Amino acid sequence: MDIQVDKVAKAYERFPALHGVSLHIASGELVALLGPSGSGKTTLLRVIAGLESPDSGRVLMGGDDASRLSVQQRHVGFVFQSYALFRNMRVVDNVAFGLRVRPRATRPPRAEIRRRALELLDFVQLTGLDRRYPQQLSGGQRQRVALARALAIEPRVLLLDEPFGALDARVRKELRKWLREIHDRTGHTTVFVTHDQEEALELADRLVVMSQGRIEQIGTPDEIYDHPTSPYVYGFIGESSHVQAERKSGEILVGGRQTGLRTEGADGPVLLYFRPHHVDLSDGEPGLVGTVTAQRRVGGVRRVELAVEGATEKVEIDIPSGFPAAPGSRLTFRPGRWQTYALA
């Protein structure tokens, strides 16, 4: 089932949370809503679920306007950040809840409900824990119960709010892989919210990068990582450095010096962005010149902090670990991949 978000705006007591956001999510896609806290990503997810009603705009599911449907009628599987498991019910009853509350006409028989709940517990690898109460489970197990419970209603779409937020790093990685497998097997259209870019890049087919109630960029992990369309996305995704520069008839100058980098565009001040590991040390060739202010060994490379001549910001670059880089020494380098953004 595809989801179309059409110019959705939402404000909480005059504090705007979403400014006219539009977005299309294709059927069967796994999409991450990525952004810092306060970027509106959770609000957008809740609007799609029907837990919040937008001030203006529409949400369409499978081409039909879902804006007027209540949360019950939308038939979405929602996994809450804190799991929201019913503590007075056993695990199996949690999973069966969505089937038990159905009106008599569409409710499966008792035995069938139980069979399906147990089947789902097998599916999420919690066989044998059906008689436990949520308090008797670990965080990762609770997460699986929450997912099984959401899947039990055979949802049209699956929505997850910070699904791995409360878990420790190891469990988090494991569950991430596992969620991808679940998605590939069930084929649900899945949207999850996260503030962890690594998680979003690894898991999602497409990323929606959000900031201050707006969508900054939508794209595949490759597109977002390699071609960020704004300084915000460049800075938010992956590691990056930037310096103030100037564009003069296509040449990029830093501190008035030629760097050997060229782009099309109007003359004027620009910000030059690049990633620390996408630089080459250049001998003799023109490039950015900097003085080493600090250095540390990071895995197979040496990360050097440089004060670039003619720029106020310090930048970080990665150089071969064997390369001499004592503080105070000068280096000339040129970014292999880079991007400029005109300063408004």
Place this chain on the structure above:
Amino acid sequence: MRRVLLAVALVYIAAVLVLPLVLVFTEAFRKGWENYLSAFTDPSSLAAIRLTLLVTVIAVPLNAVFGVLAAWSVTKYQFRGKALLTTLIDLPFSVSPVVSGMVYVLLFGAQGLIGPWLRDNGIEIIFAVPGIVLATMFVTVPFVARELIPLMQSQGTTDEEAALSLGASGWQTFRRVTLPNIKWGLVYGVLLCTARAMGEFGAVSVVSGHIRGKTTTMPLDIEILYNDYNFTAAFAMASLLALLALVTLLIKTVLELRFADELAGTRRH
């Protein structure tokens, strides 16, 4: 130092709480079992006991329902006047019960605002059972709501949202998710409410009219008996009321011990 403080506290409690309670029972049994029991065969006293139970049976369930509704509204919804509602719920705590009784007299009494209309239509409220029920309801409004609001606040709304997203109706959500979550807080509130409903004196006294056998509840009956120098009967009734209070206290303590976690976040009165 510790011993001194402890001794002071114990002596104080003994003098102020335990001694009077013991005296109530010794006074009640002073003339022996038979006299004690005969106090309860008096038709007027039996009527008083019946009336007290009737009032409690009406006021407590109504206030339990109201308390749940009020706590639900205050904690699950955002609306204008929420702070006002929360303050109003507390009003019976801060207003003297006598004043609350007076309000009903001013409203429903013969000289009252709608008193003449009631008289013309043959409805009796003041100096009759409905007035006593209303006065009791007024003073016991806060108990359940005050118990539930902090509890429901600390539990948040995500459990309810989860139930709704799974297709549950509002009622199913309440019965299967909210009610089990607040169960012990509700029982606790109902107990406190019951104790107060049975023991209320001031507000009920104003609207009752003190017609023995008709409009006297147990506390009022005790006063009348006492003023008639019928000490044994007065203390016998008092002992029964005290016994009910002790049972309530006992259940409350058991609940506190067993369900301390689920009651956490609730205010003590």
